[in-house]
Amino acid sequence: MLEVTGLEVAYGRAQVLFGVDLAVPAGALACVMGRNGVGKTTLLNAVMGVLPTRAGTVRFEGRDITKMPTHERVRLGMGYVPQGHETFGQLTVAENLRVTWEASGSKDRSVIDEALDVFPRLRPLLKRRAGFLSGGQQQQLAIARALVTRPRMLILDEPTEGIQPSIVTEIEDVIEHLHKERGLAVLLVEQYLDFAMRLADRFTVLDAGVVVHEGAGAELADEGVQRLLAV
Numbered sequence: 001m002l003e004v005t006g007l008e009v010a011y012g013r014a015q016v017l018f019g020v021d022l023a024v025p026a027g028a029l030a031c032v033m034g035r036n037g038v039g040k041t042t043l044l045n046a047v048m049g050v051l052p053t054r055a056g057t058v059r060f061e062g063r064d065i066t067k068m069p070t071h072e073r074v075r076l077g078m079g080y081v082p083q084g085h086e087t088f089g090q091l092t093v094a095e096n097l098r099v100t101w102e103a104s105g106s107k108d109r110s111v112i113d114e115a116l117d118v119f120p121r122l123r124p125l126l127k128r129r130a131g132f133l134s135g136g137q138q139q140q141l142a143i144a145r146a147l148v149t150r151p152r153m154l155i156l157d158e159p160t161e162g163i164q165p166s167i168v169t170e171i172e173d174v175i176e177h178l179h180k181e182r183g184l185a186v187l188l189v190e191q192y193l194d195f196a197m198r199l200a201d202r203f204t205v206l207d208a209g210v211v212v213h214e215g216a217g218a219e220l221a222d223e224g225v226q227r228l229l230a231v
């Protein structure tokens, strides 16, 4: 479904990704792992077209999208939840969802209700400004917002980072539900090894912008792989 080949990305003269290959088959959950600063966020931003690539290709469902702007990738079915649970802080929860729905060009308003069905805890908060929500609630809103565009693939950058433990479990359960029950393909950057071990079909370990290991989810239990991830 998603195929990244030979990806090179740089910030000015500082190259960060070097020939990265990554594949996420339809319906799979793939996890990108690695220590801080190895290039995980850069990889997701390049996959979504937030950052330009210096070389390499990104294909989605067979189509070359390497030069496609981000909003068109979203319309193709790629939903992105960037790092840091960003929402429109001055807008209410309802407005956050509506603005995304309007921007998606969808005529079907029921997608907003469907997204709220996934996160029922957001319903009583619909009139609250997003900036006043807790970190966990903002992350739930950020994921709900991505769902409003009815993605076939969800791309999440450390969705449980800095979030209170009670909501971490809820967010993990939602990702599991979207993947297993709804069949969404998922590309996830995740630091929590046990969550990745429980859910990932496959994983890719980055180190200094290079893929140093990839394999089936079960291999994440290997000591050798865990050593690559230790700080």
Ligand SMILES: Nc1ncnc2c1ncn2[C@@H]1O[C@H](COP(=O)(O)OP(=O)(O)OP(=O)(O)O)[C@@H](O)[C@H]1O
Residues within 6 Å of the ligand: 011, 014, 016, 034, 035, 036, 037, 038, 039, 040, 041, 042, 043
């Ligand atoms: N806007 C930027 N300009 C210049 N360098 C950047 C920029 N963003 C990131 N970098 C550098 O690129 C490298 C990779 O950063 P990136 O955020 O992709 O790593 P990461 O693996 O996601 O790290 P973390 O787990 O801390 O989020 C780092 O050395 C970082 O300092």
